[in-house]
Amino acid sequence: xxxxxxxxxxxxxxxxxxxxxxxxxxxxxxxxxxxxxxxxxxxxxxxxxxxxxxxxxxxxxxxxxxxxxxxxxxxxxxxxxxxxxxxxxxxxxxxxxxxxxxxxxxxxxxxxxxxxxxxxxxxxxxxxxxxxxxxxxxxxxxxxxxxxxxxxxxxxxxxxxxxxxxxxxxxxxxxxxxxxxxxxxxxxxxxxxxxxxxxxxxxxxxxxxxxxxxxxxxxxxxxxxxxxxxxxxxxxxxxxxxxxxxxxxxxxxxxxxxxxxxxxxxxxxxxxxxxxxxxxxxxxx
Numbered sequence: 001x002x003x004x005x006x007x008x009x010x011x012x013x014x015x016x017x018x019x020x021x022x023x024x025x026x027x028x029x030x031x032x033x034x035x036x037x038x039x040x041x042x043x044x045x046x047x048x049x050x051x052x053x054x055x056x057x058x059x060x061x062x063x064x065x066x067x068x069x070x071x072x073x074x075x076x077x078x079x080x081x082x083x084x085x086x087x088x089x090x091x092x093x094x095x096x097x098x099x100x101x102x103x104x105x106x107x108x109x110x111x112x113x114x115x116x117x118x119x120x121x122x123x124x125x126x127x128x129x130x131x132x133x134x135x136x137x138x139x140x141x142x143x144x145x146x147x148x149x150x151x152x153x154x155x156x157x158x159x160x161x162x163x164x165x166x167x168x169x170x171x172x173x174x175x176x177x178x179x180x181x182x183x184x185x186x187x188x189x190x191x192x193x194x195x196x197x198x199x200x201x202x203x204x205x206x207x208x209x210x211x212x213x214x215x216x217x218x219x220x221x222x223x224x225x226x227x228x229x230x231x232x233x234x235x236x237x238x239x240x241x242x243x244x245x246x247x248x249x250x251x252x253x254x255x256x257x258x259x260x261x262x263x264x265x266x267x268x269x270x271x272x273x274x275x276x277x278x279x280x281x282x283x284x285x
Contacts, residue, residue: 023066024046025044048065049061050066051103052105054115064197065201068194070212072196074089075205077107078238087108093106146240146242147240147262148218148243148262149242151242152186154283161189164190165193165223168193171195177197181199181225182206183210186220222243222244223245224245228244229254230251233250244264245266245274246269249267255278264276
């Protein structure tokens with residue numbers, strides 16, 4: 001038995017040849033049961049190097065699940081402030097190589113000049129959001145203030161969204177090892193889910209998917225299967241979403257950023273429980 005090649009897909013609906021969800025690979029393993037070794041085939045999450053090139057200029061290398069790459073490209077550029085609006089991204093050309101995937105992105109000339117001024121070389125590890133940033137100013141750039149308007153979310157909607165997010169995690173159910181981000185209506189109904197081995201990548205994919213689907217993201221909130229770090233709050237604010245609900249804890253910087261950006265931040269959203277750290281007025285009983 002040999003290991004399968006990575007399953008590469010830019011589409012959410014693409015499945016592998018065996019009928020399972022894309023983004024998976026099969027490997028040989030030895031299972032120990034009461035100390036007895038048994039050869040078996042295991043399903044694992046795919047993880048490959050994703051090289052991002054902007055108008056032919058190398059920008060970043062991320063480790064990510066090779067799924068929903070067009071969503072990833074758009075969400076990454078928007079959340080990193082490399083483009084101002086979706087129309088600034090003119091083309092996405094994935095190229096599969098033995099080493100991974102190169103995403104050839106074409107942006108408008110206006111955005112290209114700005115990109116060249118703040119060009120950086122970024123090596124992204126699975127759990128890293130700011131690796132490779134060359135200066136504190138780049139890492140801690142101003143976060144846009146969110147105008148969430150009349151958004152009010154019932155407390156029960158947080159637990160509903162987290163439950164529906166878990167139900168929508170195809171890769172997690174198949175093999176584990178992946179994070180997910182979802183967008184839910186104010187009532188907690190999950191409409192879009194994106195998964196990746198990296199929590200930041202999952203959120204970037206979700207942001208791109210929201211734009212591609214034409215969803216008015218202001219009318220709902222984002223729920224994630226990770227801690228709420230500064231970058232997760234920053235990306236949520238960049239999408240104009242007024243509430244971020246995380247299954248785990250926030251950091252102090254994330255709380256400060258949420259307070260400044262006008263983002264409601266909920267942590268430890270588990271079952272019917274949650275802790276509200278910023279702008280709690282949007283969560284109602």
